[in-house]
Structure formats: C-alpha cells, structure tokens
Amino acid sequence: QSYDMGGHDTYMHKEISEQPDAVDRVLRGRIDDRFATVRLDGLNLDAREARGVRRVKILGCGSAYHAGLIGAQLIEELARVPADAEPASEFRYRNPVVDPDTLYIAVSQSGETYDTLAAVQELRRKGARVLGVVNVVGSAIARETDGGVYVHAGPEVCVVSTKCFTNTAVAFALLALHLGRIRDLSVADGRRIIAGLRRLPGQIAEILGREEEIAKLAAEYADARSMMFVGRVRGYPVAREASLKLKEVSYIHAEAYPASELKHGPLALIEPAVPTVAVMPEDELLEKNRATLEEVRARGGRILAVAHSEQEKADRTIVVPRNEVELDPILMGVPLQLLAYHTALVLGRDIDKPRNLAKSVTVE
Numbered sequence: 001q002s003y004d005m006g007g008h009d010t011y012m013h014k015e016i017s018e019q020p021d022a023v024d025r026v027l028r029g030r031i032d033d034r035f036a037t038v039r040l041d042g043l044n045l046d047a048r049e050a051r052g053v054r055r056v057k058i059l060g061c062g063s064a065y066h067a068g069l070i071g072a073q074l075i076e077e078l079a080r081v082p083a084d085a086e087p088a089s090e091f092r093y094r095n096p097v098v099d100p101d102t103l104y105i106a107v108s109q110s111g112e113t114y115d116t117l118a119a120v121q122e123l124r125r126k127g128a129r130v131l132g133v134v135n136v137v138g139s140a141i142a143r144e145t146d147g148g149v150y151v152h153a154g155p156e157v158c159v160v161s162t163k164c165f166t167n168t169a170v171a172f173a174l175l176a177l178h179l180g181r182i183r184d185l186s187v188a189d190g191r192r193i194i195a196g197l198r199r200l201p202g203q204i205a206e207i208l209g210r211e212e213e214i215a216k217l218a219a220e221y222a223d224a225r226s227m228m229f230v231g232r233v234r235g236y237p238v239a240r241e242a243s244l245k246l247k248e249v250s251y252i253h254a255e256a257y258p259a260s261e262l263k264h265g266p267l268a269l270i271e272p273a274v275p276t277v278a279v280m281p282e283d284e285l286l287e288k289n290r291a292t293l294e295e296v297r298a299r300g301g302r303i304l305a306v307a308h309s310e311q312e313k314a315d316r317t318i319v320v321p322r323n324e325v326e327l328d329p330i331l332m333g334v335p336l337q338l339l340a341y342h343t344a345l346v347l348g349r350d351i352d353k354p355r356n357l358a359k360s361v362t363v364e
C-alpha cells in the first residue's frame with residue numbers, strides 16, 4: 001500500500017497526527033443537538049429493539065479488543081446495560097452460550113480479521129444479532145453483520161493501530177449515547193457528553209502539541225527492561241492498549257495491570273529498570289491511584305503519570321486537558337501512542353512494520 005506520507009517519516013506518525021480530523025469525521029452528521037441524540041444510520045436497531053437489549057458483548061482482537069473494553073465501559077456508564085469485551089478468538093473457541101437478549105458487537109479496523117469474522121459467523125449461525133464497529137467500508141465483517149457503525153478513521157497503513165483505535169472508542173461513545181438516550185440517560189447528561197465529544201478534536205490537537213516533551217520522556221524511559229502500565233476502571237483499558245502499543249513497536253516488554261492488583265503480585269517486579277506508567281483520570285479513584293504511586297515509589301520504581309494535573313508523587317507527568325470523565329479513556333490514550341512511537345524511534349525500530357506482526361491476520 002502506498003498512500004502519501006504527507007511529510008511524516010512514518011505512517012504511524014502521520015496517523016497519530018491525523019487524529020483531530022479523524023475524530024471530527026466520526027462525529028460529523030451524527031449528532032442531533034435538539035434532543036441530544038445520535039443518528040447512526042447503519043445501525044439497523046430500532047428503539048424497541050434497543051430497549052430490549054439486556055447485555056452487550058463486544059468481540060475483537062488486539063487494539064480492536066482494547067477499544068471494545070473502552071466501549072463496554074461507555075455502554076455500561078451511559079446506557080446502564082451490562083457490557084463486556086472479550087478477545088474474539090477466545091470467544092469462538094469456548095462454545096459460548098448465545099443469548100437472544102444479548103447484543104453482540106464485532107470490532108475490527110480491517111473488517112477481515114479471521115478470528116473476529118469466525119466469531120460473527122458462529123453467532124449468526126446461532127441466531128444472534130451481531131453489529132459491527134468497523135473501519136473498512138464493505139469489508140467481510142461489515143457485510144456479515146446485521147448493521148453497525150463505521151469508524152471513518154480513513155486508511156490506516158502502519159501495522160499498529162492508532163487513529164483507528166481512537167476513532168473506534170469515539171464510535172462506541174456515540175453508540176453508548178444513542179443507547180443511553182433511548183433508555184435512561186437524561187437530556188442534560190446527553191448534552192454534557194455531546195459537548196465533551198465536540199471538544200475532543202481540539203484537545204487531541206493540544207496533546208499532539210506536546211510531542212517534543214513526550215519525545216524527551218521517551219528518551220528518558222527507553223532504557224527500561226520492562227514497563228508496567230496501571231490504571232483503575234476508566235484508566236485500565238488505556239493502560240492495556242498503551243502496554244500493547246509499546247510492546248508492538250519498541251519491543252520493550254510491558255505489562256498492564258489494574259492498579260489495585262499490583263499488590264497481589266506484580267509489585268515484586270518493581271525496581272528502577274521497570275518504570276510504571278499510571279493512567280489517572282480525575283474521577284472518584286484519583287486518590288486511590290495516588291496511593292498506588294506511593295506504593296510503587298516506596299519500592300524504588302520510577303513513575304510517569306498521565307493525569308489532568310502534575311502528580312507530586314510521580315517523577316514525571318504528562319498533563320492532559322480535562323473533559324468529561326467518561327471520555328477520559330479516549331484522550332489519555334493519545335500521549336501514550338506518542339510515547340510508544342518515540343521510544344521505538346530512539347531504539348531505531350522498524351516502526352511501520354514491527355517484526356513478526358501483520359496489519360490484519362486473515363488466517364486462523
């Protein structure tokens with residue numbers, strides 16, 4: 001594939017930089033301000049059906065799965081429907097109980113990932129309703145689902161996903177808002193989230209404006225033997241994706257843990273060569289996250305926080321603009337994409353084509 005790199009040294013950098021426009025695109029034409037509702041034309045799920053949904057199960061692989069983890073949280077928070085995400089591969093191999101009141105959602109950038117497609121086919125065979133949250137229009141998963149939401153990230157060439165990940169999370173925010181407004185989300189809350197969504201492109205641009213600062217941090221942490229990514233609830237899927245991104249592109253080993261689980265094992269790994277990245281939205285868990293920083297520090301660990309204000313207990317903080325807390329996972333992922341990118345750059349990695357990986361895995 002050869003799309004113009006537009007002056008960027010890699011597709012990864014180009015695609016990270018395109019995010020303000022990409023997010024603008026996924027939102028465009030889909031919001032009705034009068035009723036604080038969302039129009040998703042391809043969804044193919046009417047209000048009565050939407051009200052009948054008792055559970056949501058999201059399936060995908062790699063970054064798509066992680067975007068699904070954020071999606072599940074948004075759906076629980078905004079629509080108050082129990083939701084979870086699972087790797088599509090695991091799901092299809094464990095002979096899952098297929099439930100008629102569950103809405104299944106397959107997530108995929110390419111729309112061609114075999115494990116995800118196979119999960120969709122198995123679900124359809126068993127009579128389930130399956131929607132797609134897909135980037136590539138007309139792809140296999142888009143065709144084999146009953147309806148869905150296109151992510152409109154535009155072509156993504158770099159093997160590791162950045163703009164499509166962010167746009168998928170935004171697409172889930174729209175879907176969650178849509179389901180929420182059909183169910184019990186108030187107009188006022190709907191308006192609050194819509195205003196927050198509209199602030200995202202500008203705020204992402206603001207984060208991208210800190211690239212030089214993040215590049216310096218990457219140089220500082222590039223000697224790490226391994227990195228620990230932690231977060232609680234809203235921060236946790238961000239930690240998962242940031243850990244994957246770093247591994248894929250820099251080959252530095254990384255792990256993601258719920259911050260609360262550190263003390264149940266991984267604390268044993270903490271030492272100066274194993275820095276911790278803490279994702280810290282300003283929600284009701286901020287104080288608990290600060291206590292985690294203390295625990296890590298007491299074991300001699302270096303800490304990089306991603307937060308809305310300088311964190312005293314961290315060695316370094318990447319400050320991210322404030323939005324609605326529900327949308328924090330979307331914003332907080334962006335600086336960590338840049339961190340992974342610049343770490344890989346410092347280490348001289350093949351950024352757009354990491355070893356052993358393919359953009360889309362179309363075989364079993």
Ligand code: G6P
Nearest residue numbers: 061062063064108109110113358
């Ligand atoms: C591959 C890529 C990942 C990607 C995953 C799912 O493993 O290396 O970056 O997240 O497939 O791809 P999809 O196209 O289904 O989103």
